Amino acid sequence: MTLSFGTIMPQAFIEQAEAATCNVQIGKTIRSGNTIIGYGSLSNCPYTSSANLIIQRSRFYGWQDMATVKVTGSKDVYVSYNCSGTGTHDFRTTISGYTVGGKFRFKESNHIKASC
Numbered sequence: 548m549t550l551s552f553g554t555i556m557p558q559a560f561i562e563q564a565e566a567a568t569c570n571v572q573i574g575k576t577i578r579s580g581n582t583i584i585g586y587g588s589l590s591n592c593p594y595t596s597s598a599n600l601i602i603q604r605s606r607f608y609g610w611q612d613m614a615t616v617k618v619t620g621s622k623d624v625y626v627s628y629n630c631s632g633t634g635t636h637d638f639r640t641t642i643s644g645y646t647v648g649g650k651f652r653f654k655e656s657n658h659i660k661a662s663c
Contacts, residue, residue: 585640
């Protein structure tokens with residue numbers, strides 16, 4: 548990137564600017580047969596950014612992680628969990644991670660009840 552007075556912006560400044568607008572995106576959690584599916588992505592993030600996309604189910608003590616994938620880049624990433632034989636639970640998908648500048652980002656999807 549070139550500034551109006553002809554200097555080149557150092558890479559560190561570019562990454563800081565990208566980190567300021569970096570965000571996580573979450574999609575809708577759905578059930579297909581005995582499979583719970585969620586998706587998420589990163590937007591406006593530097594290439595060094597990553598996040599965790601997690602399917603969780605409700606338990607009496609809180610949320611339990613059932614499946615996790617790492618998200619990098621700006622494409623949609625899918626996570627799935629075979630809930631066969633696990634009973635009835637509420638499920639959700641979450642995405643969370645830190646930007647290059649250290650700011651924590653978190654989003655959660657809709658909740659669905661599934662009897663598997």
